[in-house]
Amino acid sequence: MNFQQLRSVREAVRRGFNLTEVAAALHTSQPGVSRQIRELEDELGVEIFVRVGKRLTGLTPPGVAVLPWVEKLLLDAESLQRASEEFTQGSTGVLSVAATHSQARYALPHAVRDFRATHPHVQLQLHQGSPEQISQMLLTGVADIGIASHVLAESPGLVALPCYRWTHAIVVPEGHALLDGPVTLERIADYPVITYDTGLTGRNSIDGAFARAGLNPEIVLTAMDADVIKTYVDLDLGVGILASIAMDEDHQSHPRLRAIDARHLFPINTTSVAVRRGGLLRGFAYEFVQTFASHLTPDVVKAAQQAPADTQQAPL
Amino acid sequence: MNFQQLRSVREAVRRGFNLTEVAAALHTSQPGVSRQIRELEDELGVEIFVRVGKRLTGLTPPGVAVLPWVEKLLLDAESLQRASEEFTQGSTGVLSVAATHSQARYALPHAVRDFRATHPHVQLQLHQGSPEQISQMLLTGVADIGIASHVLAESPGLVALPCYRWTHAIVVPEGHALLDGPVTLERIADYPVITYDTGLTGRNSIDGAFARAGLNPEIVLTAMDADVIKTYVDLDLGVGILASIAMDEDHQSHPRLRAIDARHLFPINTTSVAVRRGGLLRGFAYEFVQTFASHLTPDVVKAAQQAPADTQQAPL
DNA sequence: TATCCTTACGGAATTCGTAAGCATG
DNA sequence: CATGCTTACGAATTCCGTAAGGATA
Numbered sequence: 001m002n003f004q005q006l007r008s009v010r011e012a013v014r015r016g017f018n019l020t021e022v023a024a025a026l027h028t029s030q031p032g033v034s035r036q037i038r039e040l041e042d043e044l045g046v047e048i049f050v051r052v053g054k055r056l057t058g059l060t061p062p063g064v065a066v067l068p069w070v071e072k073l074l075l076d077a078e079s080l081q082r083a084s085e086e087f088t089q090g091s092t093g094v095l096s097v098a099a100t101h102s103q104a105r106y107a108l109p110h111a112v113r114d115f116r117a118t119h120p121h122v123q124l125q126l127h128q129g130s131p132e133q134i135s136q137m138l139l140t141g142v143a144d145i146g147i148a149s150h151v152l153a154e155s156p157g158l159v160a161l162p163c164y165r166w167t168h169a170i171v172v173p174e175g176h177a178l179l180d181g182p183v184t185l186e187r188i189a190d191y192p193v194i195t196y197d198t199g200l201t202g203r204n205s206i207d208g209a210f211a212r213a214g215l216n217p218e219i220v221l222t223a224m225d226a227d228v229i230k231t232y233v234d235l236d237l238g239v240g241i242l243a244s245i246a247m248d249e250d251h252q253s254h255p256r257l258r259a260i261d262a263r264h265l266f267p268i269n270t271t272s273v274a275v276r277r278g279g280l281l282r283g284f285a286y287e288f289v290q291t292f293a294s295h296l297t298p299d300v301v302k303a304a305q306q307a308p309a310d311t312q313q314a315p316l
Numbered sequence: 317m318n319f320q321q322l323r324s325v326r327e328a329v330r331r332g333f334n335l336t337e338v339a340a341a342l343h344t345s346q347p348g349v350s351r352q353i354r355e356l357e358d359e360l361g362v363e364i365f366v367r368v369g370k371r372l373t374g375l376t377p378p379g380v381a382v383l384p385w386v387e388k389l390l391l392d393a394e395s396l397q398r399a400s401e402e403f404t405q406g407s408t409g410v411l412s413v414a415a416t417h418s419q420a421r422y423a424l425p426h427a428v429r430d431f432r433a434t435h436p437h438v439q440l441q442l443h444q445g446s447p448e449q450i451s452q453m454l455l456t457g458v459a460d461i462g463i464a465s466h467v468l469a470e471s472p473g474l475v476a477l478p479c480y481r482w483t484h485a486i487v488v489p490e491g492h493a494l495l496d497g498p499v500t501l502e503r504i505a506d507y508p509v510i511t512y513d514t515g516l517t518g519r520n521s522i523d524g525a526f527a528r529a530g531l532n533p534e535i536v537l538t539a540m541d542a543d544v545i546k547t548y549v550d551l552d553l554g555v556g557i558l559a560s561i562a563m564d565e566d567h568q569s570h571p572r573l574r575a576i577d578a579r580h581l582f583p584i585n586t587t588s589v590a591v592r593r594g595g596l597l598r599g600f601a602y603e604f605v606q607t608f609a610s611h612l613t614p615d616v617v618k619a620a621q622q623a624p625a626d627t628q629q630a631p632l
Numbered sequence: 633t634a635t636c637c638t639t640a641c642g643g644a645a646t647t648c649g650t651a652a653g654c655a656t657g
Numbered sequence: 658c659a660t661g662c663t664t665a666c667g668a669a670t671t672c673c674g675t676a677a678g679g680a681t682a
Contacts, residue, residue: 084382
């Protein structure tokens with residue numbers, strides 16, 4: 001058993017059982033990959049992949065049993081290397097953070113500024129993506145830390161740690177009728193609505209609130225980020241619903257806009273930090289998390305990483 | 317990085333940094349081991365071992381950081397192999413159980429009998445040893461399951477699961493004065509005492525009970541097992557204190573002896589099953605545990621194995 | 633017929649053990 | 658001076674990529 005064999009197996013699963021792709025991804029020849037897999041299967045005495053003729057199509061039952069350990073081994077190997085990098089590289093290194101637009105635009109800047117001040121030798125990479133893309137970036141190792149409004153923890157390979165709670169706000173141009181008197185879901189639904197794309201930044205909780213109230217507002221525009229929403233609210237296209245944090249900061253760009261607190265209308269949302277389960281990150285990665293959410297100390301995050309996936313049940 | 321390098325490192329630590337011994341244990345040459353270690357250090361860019369001249373004497377700080385991952389990797393590799401053995405070997409295989417004398421003699425026979433009936437193709441190995449030896453056997457992989465009166469969980473590499481509680485009994489020859497009236501620690505201390513060796517089968521709780529009562533009984537003989545104790549009680553050498561289970565069974569061998577319940581005199585003891593943390597056992601190993609202690613289902617044991625070592629705090 | 637995996641083969645790189653060298657207690 | 662690690666070297670093995678073969682959609 002060797003790591004190249006394990007990498008071949010993992011990559012084969014990730015790339016949909018296409019060994020030609022796997023070879024490209026691992027910078028080796030296709031027959032090489034074929035051999036690695038065959039040799040591991042021979043050594044273990046089981047077929048990991050289902051073969052239809054000469055084509056791989058899926059995992060066999062032994063393959064399903066073996067795969068989690070393959071991934072664990074490769075993950076641990078990376079952790080071992082990271083553990084030693086802590087000594088070879090000292091305080092220098094690369095930290096890769098993946099976040100949704102909202103987080104990158106409004107929540108992260110403070111943490112990034114503080115972190116760069118305290119860790120000038122760490123090269124900070126910021127990747128933006130949808131929650132699904134962020135999960136993928138974490139699992140494939142492209143990113144070390146993921147930040148998004150919950151959801152992320154879907155994959156058993158990830159751990160999500162709640163950071164802070166936030167609510168939505170309503171945005172309207174100055175002089176808008178909604179600014180007079182208390183805002184209700186019913187009143188909002190009278191106007192065209194501009195908000196986030198499905199699955200982004202609490203869009204689910206917005207939809208849920210309207211649905212529970214039996215309302216069906218006209219969504220005239222959905223966007224991936226608050227700036228786009230604000231731009232079109234500014235053009236009188238409709239009423240904006242966005243994360244209140246997106247209004248707290250940034251008053252210059254759209255001076256004509258007014259925010260209305262809407263925490264009583266929509267469910268509270270939670271922003272979470274996600275990391276790979278079972279892995280080890282560089283020391284400064286844990287420090288970044290703590291900079292972002294002070295209660296998430298390195299020890300807390302490490303403990304969460306090492307906790308098993310199935311012990312999700314809350315204590316009594 | 318390859319597994320032979322990792323094995324060399326692990327073995328070097330286990331064998332007190334003597335590479336000659338390591339070479340013998342791994343069935344290879346000493347320069348080979350030296351090279352494996354050197355190459356891993358080169359690849360990681362850190363020195364794992366402290367070298368005094370040409371001799372290895374201990375772990376460097378990077379070595380301390382890296383070692384847990386080395387052990388985890390090797391453990392996971394074994395788990396991967398076991399996962400596939402489940403398919404290659406079906407219901408056959410070898411199950412190695414390590415237990416103290418008391419457990420092997422009195423608690424295990426039922427479980428062994430039932431297990432052999434349900435798993436006729438599993439070769440059952442029973443190793444006897446002190447709690448420390450049992451821990452070692454588990455950690456080195458000689459045994460898969462350890463059974464002893466608590467203590468075992470000292471090592472972070474092991475998980476102990478409580479099975480059942482038991483108490484001590486007093487053994488005296490028929491007609492002994494202690495058989496008349498209630499037994500107290502004071503009355504026992506009037507006689508010479510025969511009991512277990514230090515550290516074995518609840519000896520600690522016996523000592524503790526006498527110490528708390530301010531008594532200092534004369535221990536005239538200590539033994540590793542109940543049979544020896546009974547033999548010498550039968551010879552009128554003194555009063556025996558042993559696990560009550562050792563008297564419940566087996567009435568033939570010493571028909572002259574009488575047992576007196578002593579659960580009110582000494583603290584309750586707990587027998588635990590211990591397994592390697594983070595590892596995977598063959599399916600029948602989990603079934604054996606369940607046969608021994610029906611509440612320890614395979615899922616319960618697996619969950620305990622995967623739980624992190626530092627989350628020992630009880631839920632609120 | 634295009635895609636994709638397996639087999640075959642030969643050169644290159646790695647691996648490993650023996651023998652010699654050297655430092656330490 | 659006995660023990661124990663490192664270096665040196667040569668043989669054997671393993672590894673890997675190219676090229677050809679065969680099966681499937």
